[in-house]
Amino acid sequence: MIRICFSGVTGWTASAVVAAIEGSADLVLVSGVSRSAAGKSLAEAVGCAAEGRVYASVAEALAAGPVDVVIDYTSAAAVKQNAFEAVRAGAHVVIGSSGLTAEDYAELDEAARDREVGVIAAGNFSVMAAVLRKAAALAAEHLDRWEIIDYASAGKPDVPSGTARELAETLGAIRRPVPAVPLDELRGPVEARGADVDGTRIHSVRLPSYVVSTEIIFGGAGERLVMQHDAGPDPAPYVAGTLLAVRHVGDAVGVRRGLDSLLFES
Incomplete structure (x- = not known):
C-alpha cells in the first residue's frame, strides 16, 4: 500500500x-x-x-x-x-x-x-500532452525551425507554463532551432518575439476561457506542421x-x- x-x-x-x-x-x-x-x-x-x-x-x-x-x-x-x-x-x-x-x-x-x-x-x-511532447521530439530530429505558443487562463501568473517550458527543454536537448531575424536586428519591441527557453521562442497568452493549451508550430519551405494539446475545464x-x-x-x-x-x- x-x-x-x-x-x-x-x-x-x-x-x-x-x-x-x-x-x-x-x-x-x-x-x-x-x-x-x-x-x-x-x-x-x-x-x-x-x-x-x-x-x-x-x-x-x-x-x-x-x-x-x-x-x-x-x-x-x-x-x-x-x-x-x-x-x-x-x-x-x-x-x-x-x-x-x-x-x-x-x-x-x-x-x-x-x-x-x-x-x-x-x-x-495528461497522457495526451505527453504524446504531444514525444511527437514534437520526433519531429525535431528532422525539422529545424519551430516556435511554441503557450495559452493559459488570465489569472495564471507563471510564464511560460510548465508544459511549454518542459517541451522547449526537451527539444533543446535534441537541437536548437535555426534562428529567425537576430534580436539586435529587429525593428520594434524585442518582447514581441517571446521568451527564449533553450533556444525556442515561447509566446505566452493569458486570457479567460483557457485552462492550459500548448501549440508548437514547425515551419519549412512552403509548409507547416502544427501540433496542439487543449485541456478542458476539469x-x-x-x-x-x-x-x-x-x-x-x-x-x-x-x-x-x-x-x-x-x-x-x-
Missing part, C-alpha cells in the same frame, strides 16, 4: 485525484496540506472517506506520520519549498505544479540522490498520469522530467 500526502489538497486538481486514490486498492491518502484547511480532517476538508488530517505545511504532515509519496499540486510560489521538505524527509515526490526552473530541478535532483528518493515532475500529467485529464507517477516514482533515484519518461522507452 502506497501512503500519500497530497499538498494542495483543497485545490482544483485535488478532487479528481483524491477520488481516484480512494478507488485504488494499492493507494491510500493519509494526509493533506492546505493552509486554508489546516487542522481539519480530510473528511471535513475534501469530503473523502480517508481518516487523515490536513496540515499547514509538508513538513508538519510528514512529521505526523509515515508517508511514501508526496503529490504537489500547489503553486509556483510554494512548490520548491514543498518538494525539498519532502525529499529531505525521505519521501518520494510527484510534482504537478509549474514554476520550477532548470536550475531548481538540478538542485532537487542532487538532494533526491543524496536521500535516495525519486522525483517525477511534469508540467502536465482536472480529469491529469488523473491517470498522476497515479501512474505515484506508482512508479520510487523505481529510480533522482529527478525525472515529464510523464513521457514513464510512457515511452528512452
Whole structure:
C-alpha cells in the first residue's frame, strides 16, 4: 500500500485525484496540506472517506506520520519549498505544479540522490500532452525551425507554463532551432518575439476561457506542421498520469522530467 500526502489538497486538481486514490486498492491518502484547511480532517476538508488530517505545511504532515509519496499540486510560489521538505524527509515526490526552473530541478535532483528518493515532475500529467511532447521530439530530429505558443487562463501568473517550458527543454536537448531575424536586428519591441527557453521562442497568452493549451508550430519551405494539446475545464485529464507517477516514482533515484519518461522507452 502506497501512503500519500497530497499538498494542495483543497485545490482544483485535488478532487479528481483524491477520488481516484480512494478507488485504488494499492493507494491510500493519509494526509493533506492546505493552509486554508489546516487542522481539519480530510473528511471535513475534501469530503473523502480517508481518516487523515490536513496540515499547514509538508513538513508538519510528514512529521505526523509515515508517508511514501508526496503529490504537489500547489503553486509556483510554494512548490520548491514543498518538494525539498519532502525529499529531505525521505519521501518520494510527484510534482504537478509549474514554476520550477532548470536550475531548481538540478538542485532537487542532487538532494533526491543524496536521500535516495525519486522525483517525477511534469508540467502536465495528461497522457495526451505527453504524446504531444514525444511527437514534437520526433519531429525535431528532422525539422529545424519551430516556435511554441503557450495559452493559459488570465489569472495564471507563471510564464511560460510548465508544459511549454518542459517541451522547449526537451527539444533543446535534441537541437536548437535555426534562428529567425537576430534580436539586435529587429525593428520594434524585442518582447514581441517571446521568451527564449533553450533556444525556442515561447509566446505566452493569458486570457479567460483557457485552462492550459500548448501549440508548437514547425515551419519549412512552403509548409507547416502544427501540433496542439487543449485541456478542458476539469482536472480529469491529469488523473491517470498522476497515479501512474505515484506508482512508479520510487523505481529510480533522482529527478525525472515529464510523464513521457514513464510512457515511452528512452
